[in-house]
Amino acid sequence: MTARLPVFPLGTVLFPGLVLPLHIFEERYRALVRHLVGLPEGAPREFGVVAIAAGWEVAPGSGTPTPGGGGVTLHEVGCTAELRQVTELDDGGFDIVTVGRRRFRIADVDDTATPYLTAEVEWLPEPAGTDETADLLAARVIAVFRQYLGLIRPDPEDISEQLPEDPTVLSHLVAATAALTVADRQKLLAIDDTTARLRAELRLLNREAALLRQVRAVPVPLSELASPPSPN
Template sequence: MIERLPLFPLGTVLYPGLVLPLHLFEDRYRMLVRDLLDRPEPRRFGIVGIELGHEVGADSARRLAEVGCVAELHTVTPHEDGRFDIVTVGGRRFRLKELDRSRPYLRGEVEFLPEEAGTDPEPVAHRVRLLFQMYRHRLSAAGAEVAEPLELPMDPVRLSYLIAAAVVLDGHEKQRLLQAEDAAVRLGMERDLLHRENRLLEMLPTVPAGQFLDGSFNPN
């Protein structure tokens, strides 16, 4: 299914089912919000990663990631000077097929991607849960602020996205997890990444991890 969506290039990866608050101050994104508010619900736009360029400024995002995530608009708080604070929740993933630069903000022709568990995800999901709990413990032992214990979902798709959002990784690795073919593949990648991160934390217990579960992402 092909659909046209307004796009918001961002240096942060949004995952399905996770919450992302945004502060919008550029004129083009103020316009985007106003245009969305003029439409009936559901009001949504696409978050797509920046592979080359910056978030702010004209023509700042020169190359975008191939796969993004729908941001469903849940709350809007306007400010007197025209800025907006919004809260979005990740919806479906999409593949960006074509860009339209005819408006101040980008729009794109997108193809929605399926969400599948994949082949036999349970064994790797069990391993990821154990490694994630070890990761949280080692972060806490290293002095990082770790949020209250999470209730990890049993559903492998939801689990794969929660782990992807919660672990401190660079943008390239976050994007690779978003683009994974299915939950079993994504969980396999997370298993390997958690093995690596746990080894690093064991060897370097003072590795900074202040952004871990800092409230930017929350389970929906």
């Protein structure tokens, strides 16, 4: 099943169930928000968030913002953002709050029909349930994720929050909140199977935790590691 969606290229990856606040100041995206707000009652007010793979975003008509095209290259898999809250600003812009809803794969991008990009998308499958393997992996991911949080958050109270037990919800939360690269997050978003996503996250979390432990073992202040060496 396919659909046509407004598309918002961003330098981040959105996952289902995660909150994404945005400050809308460009006129083309102001037009997008006005379009969504003006939809009939009950119509889905959502647009596609797609991470930029390379280049920079260009105004529609001045480039070819498609996967593999010129101007900007978009990743093929994105997630819809459902509009939940809109605050209109005095300058005509908007502050909006959205929530990730469903994943999709881009089939075709149009940069001429509207002031903002639109895309023909194919909806990606979401698991209707989980198996015993996913449940076991979820428990392991929770344990490793807490250890990882303990390395990046010195205050124990910062890691006391309750993590979701649902394997799919957990996999999206970990992917969105761990300090991963856009490329790593994009790979996780593109995985259809919850079990496979949790396995990938275990590998990534163990990798990141090992790197953090190695950095902490270096006998110099972390502040010095974050600064370029002095030429003097």
